[in-house]
Amino acid sequence: MRIESRCNNRMKVVNHVEQVRHALSLTNGTIGLVPTMGALHSGHRSLVERARAECDIVVVSVFVNPTQFNDPKDLEKYPRTPEKDIELLKEAGADIVFMPEVEDIYPEEDNRIFDFGSIAEVMEGAARPGHFNGVGQVVSRLFEIVSPHKAYFGEKDYQQLAIIRKLVTDYGFDIEIVGCPIIRESDGLALSSRNMLLNEKQRIAAPKIYATLCQAAEFGRSKSIDEVCQFVVDTINSDPELDVEYFTMADSSTLKEIVQWEKDQQVRGFVVVRAGSVRLIDNIEFD
Numbered sequence: 311m312r313i314e315s316r317c318n319n320r321m322k323v324v325n326h327v328e329q330v331r332h333a334l335s336l337t338n339g340t341i342g343l344v345p346t347m348g349a350l351h352s353g354h355r356s357l358v359e360r361a362r363a364e365c366d367i368v369v370v371s372v373f374v375n376p377t378q379f380n381d382p383k384d385l386e387k388y389p390r391t392p393e394k395d396i397e398l399l400k401e402a403g404a405d406i407v408f409m410p411e412v413e414d415i416y417p418e419e420d421n422r423i424f425d426f427g428s429i430a431e432v433m434e435g436a437a438r439p440g441h442f443n444g445v446g447q448v449v450s451r452l453f454e455i456v457s458p459h460k461a462y463f464g465e466k467d468y469q470q471l472a473i474i475r476k477l478v479t480d481y482g483f484d485i486e487i488v489g490c491p492i493i494r495e496s497d498g499l500a501l502s503s504r505n506m507l508l509n510e511k512q513r514i515a516a517p518k519i520y521a522t523l524c525q526a527a528e529f530g531r532s533k534s535i536d537e538v539c540q541f542v543v544d545t546i547n548s549d550p551e552l553d554v555e556y557f558t559m560a561d562s563s564t565l566k567e568i569v570q571w572e573k574d575q576q577v578r579g580f581v582v583v584r585a586g587s588v589r590l591i592d593n594i595e596f597d
């Protein structure tokens with residue numbers, strides 16, 4: 311569904327690049343950008359509220375970027391709720407909502423290949439070939455269109471956040487990247503637009519993912535990395551609705567997999583779990 315340009319009280323909803331630029335040319339002050347793919351939830355709301363608290367102008371993009379989907383079926387079934395998104399963004403205090411079509415973002419085919427180095431080769435980079443290149447294409451394009459001072463991304467997609475920090479330093483964007491904490495349901499499930507695709511049984515099972523990560527983090531260094539990995543995979547897989555695609559313990563900065571504990575190394579556990587055809591992603595810090 312296409313939502314034509316409109317102005318809701320103070321908030322402007324626009325579809326085209328020149329409309330965003332025009333709307334921004336009428337403003338003064340720091341610009342905060344929150345890039346999203348829509349189907350917004352309280353996790354996105356927390357990003358918009360943080361941008362609202364820190365910037366004069368808050369721009370939110372709502373665009374399901376085809377170039378970051380390596381599976382056409384996944385792109386097709388990705389949830390789209392534009393009317394509800396606009397309501398949420400109005401409440402959260404956005405100033406400009408940019409809801410482009412594919413031809414607005416990519417007037418020509420985007421053949422750029424980004425080199426994000428080894429952080430793009432592991433976990434999601436290995437599981438979804440081309441995914442991070444697509445993220446690089448769309449985020450750099452949004453940065454060029456909006457020229458924000460700050461841009462806000464959630465830590466649920468921790469690897470994506472690392473890639474975007476690399477995009478900014480390696481490709482010369484003068485933008486502060488703000489990483490924001492994971493927002494969870496009261497039962498611990500990390501908020502995700504994909505959660506709305508879960509059936510009832512899968513939704514009941516899904517909190518086991520975070521509960522298991524918390525148990526594993528509590529073991530901390532009292533168990534070997536192998537034992538932690540085995541525990542996470544076995545515990546989550548013991549639920550017939552859930553199937554671990556991968557669980558990796560990695561260095562929090564380099565994202566390199568670790569096989570043993572090293573003193574003073576910051577470590578995170580990263581998991582992807584399939585509930586039917588829905589891919590759920592989460593991560594946790596280990597002390």
Ligand code: PAF
Pocket residue numbers: 345346347373375378445448449467470
């Ligand atoms: O995290 C997302 O929703 C997307 O990957 C992003 C950053 C909006 C790029 O399409």
